Amino acid sequence: MVVDDSLIIRTVLARIIGQQPDLEVVSKSSSAELALKELAKIEVDVILLDLEMPGMGGLDALPKILTSAPKAQVLVVSSLTEDGAEHTLQALSMGAADTLAKPRAGEFGADYNNRLVEKIRALGHSQSRGNDRSESAGTPNIKPRRENLAKEKPEVLAIGASTGGIHAMCAMLAKLPRQFDLPILVTQHLPGSFMQVFAKQLELAASRTAVVAENGMIIQPRTVYIAPGGGHLTVEKRGSNLVVKIIDGKAPSGCMPSVDPMLESLAAATAGKAIAVILSGMGRDGAIGAEKLGRTGGTILAQDQDSSAVWGMPRAVAEQGLASAILPPADLALAIMSTAGAAAWK
Structure with missing residues (x-):
């Protein structure tokens, strides 16, 4: 799901994702309110979320999005300005999984496309394949090394x-x-x-x-x-x-x-x-x-x-x-x- 009030950004992001045979854009929403309505009807693995939108805004909507789609991972697409950093980090502390700079004109290239796709795949696999690491749920057959405990007071x-x-x-x-x-x-x-x-x-x-x-x-x-x-x-x-x-x-x-x-x-x-x-x-x-x-x-x-x-x-x-x-x-x-x-x- 792509949630952004900019038609250009929605279109470009959806095009990048749609070029990958293993990825599919199931919904594009121009506001957080519309995204929440869509999430009541469909299941998604990854949500690309803009934070600065008219109306509710991505930051205010994030708790509702996480509640509506508890299995989905949220990738915040934000600017790298100081204000953008503050809002993005607040979103990450609230439960968004990762962040990626919102591209400006001329910045859509192979490097950006690859980073976007890499992040989406990692976050999507974390849902479809047991947090990107195992076909089974839970921590798979790995025993803690109990003997590796501090013998002296750590500094x-x-x-x-x-x-x-x-x-x-x-x-x-x-x-x-x-x-x-x-x-x-x-x-x-x-x-x-x-x-x-x-x-x-x-x-x-x-x-x-x-x-x-x-x-x-x-x-x-x-x-x-x-x-x-x-x-x-x-x-x-x-x-x-x-x-x-x-x-x-x-x-x-x-x-x-x-x-x-x-x-x-x-x-x-x-x-x-x-x-x-x-x-x-x-x-x-x-x-x-x-x-x-x-x-x-x-x-x-x-x-x-x-x-x-x-x-x-x-x-x-x-x-x-x-x-x-x-x-x-x-x-x-x-x-x-x-x-x-x-x-x-x-």
């Missing part, structure tokens, strides 16, 4: 996420008590223009200071450090302090920012005294870093399939036998507190 909590991860992350962080004092490092696949707004969002969800990480920052307790859009968040040990080091270069996953460099740096800087949580997302970003962190004694936790928008990144660490627990977001918070020990949240 850092690190979170990696992509598609569908913001909603999960906010839910998980909201369950951590205010007294939880471990610093939190976050790598979320987002454009750089979104990061300052994302920091404000996490600050509210986590009830603690959240900043976009910069080179040389000393890692402090009860603070969230977010990877900038144009660099990988890593840390290094300087004396008794952990210090932010932003690096560039291509990561194995091809993502910018990437979860792997963050976790690899924690393996070295903390000698494995860290907890890593891998949340919903496409691909395998985080699997390489999680393996290195786990090998040095770190604890790896993964979001379960049923609660993930796309069970790619969590599945990658789970299938390698790296995850100590595979749980929905609220239960991941409990696992974090249990692993960190009472000293970390009194």
Whole structure:
């Protein structure tokens, strides 16, 4: 389903999708109100939703859309302006699965078309094939690695996420008590223009200071450090302090920012005294870093399939036998507190 008040955008998006033999546009709606009426009559796997429309608007309609089509995934098609970032991130925290920039004149090309189709396929498969990862429902035949639990008090909590991860992350962080004092490092696949707004969002969800990480920052307790859009968040040990080091270069996953460099740096800087949580997302970003962190004694936790928008990144660490627990977001918070020990949240 394509929901946009612009006839041109609806037509172009529908044409791109219609050229794929495995995808079908079952409905095009010019308003949220019309989309809700359509959803009462048809089933859809993926909804492309514009947020700024006359009438109800996509943001106000989103809760109703998610209720009307609980099995569908919502892909927000939005501008990359500051206002667009704020509205888009609000939608992602409310349950939309992913975002893609609304193209301007001259921006419809092979690269944009491929990214659009890739996102639709991933989100659609998450419904038709057991969250894009299994023919069966539920987390398929993967046993948590119970012995991979922290032997020493962790110094850092690190979170990696992509598609569908913001909603999960906010839910998980909201369950951590205010007294939880471990610093939190976050790598979320987002454009750089979104990061300052994302920091404000996490600050509210986590009830603690959240900043976009910069080179040389000393890692402090009860603070969230977010990877900038144009660099990988890593840390290094300087004396008794952990210090932010932003690096560039291509990561194995091809993502910018990437979860792997963050976790690899924690393996070295903390000698494995860290907890890593891998949340919903496409691909395998985080699997390489999680393996290195786990090998040095770190604890790896993964979001379960049923609660993930796309069970790619969590599945990658789970299938390698790296995850100590595979749980929905609220239960991941409990696992974090249990692993960190009472000293970390009194």
